[in-house]
Amino acid sequence: MVKGKAGKLNALMLFVLIFLGFAGIIMMGIFVYGANLINQTFSSIDVEIGDVNFTEAYDDTLGKGINVFLDSADNYGLFLLLGMIVLMIITSYTFSEKQKVWIVAEFVILIIAFILAVTIQGAYNTVINSSTTLLDIYSIDLIKSSKFILNLHIIIPVVWAFIVILVYGLFRKDRRIGEDIGY
Secondary structure, eight states, X not given: OOXXXXXXXXXXXXXXXXXXXXXXXXXXXXXXXXXXXXXXXHHHOOOEETTEEHHHHHHHTHHHHHHHHHHHHHHHHHHHHHHHHHHHHHHHHHTGGGOOOOHHHHHHHHHHHHHHHHHHHHHHHHHHTSOXXXXXXXXXXXXXXXXXXXXXXXXXXXXXXXXXXXXXXITOOOOOTTTTTTX
16 A cells, blocks of 8 residues: 555545445346246246156255345345445544545545435436336335435435544544654
């Protein structure tokens, strides 16, 4: 890490949170759609091979795994988004002693991130409302993750404020007494 570049790292992490959150939840929706499609298709196959009924065998094996994924997909998406926030906080804390960025620069980064968050929120809203299938997936199966992305315009300033307080205030290493006069 180059000394004095930690401020750029924090700004990058904020933008990465926005983009990865959007992309991650869109991908999670695709996985849920695929799992629903597989589950419906395999459950509707009525074939017996010897003494084995395919539908019963599917329900006893792969069907259980797919149902567990479908039941917990929303939690996976939410943990992904919250994990990115925790990563930003840990990174800010780790590089806080190298932080040379002024609070004004951080505020400019917030304004850009807020505009980007509103844009991503609008794009996400357009995507989930583009068809009834997607609306069902994102409003029923991934409701917590969708609320997170749709409230991104509120979450980004709150996370930014927390990180700024963390980096500039609470965990700022105190300078030794006499350091200013050369001791």
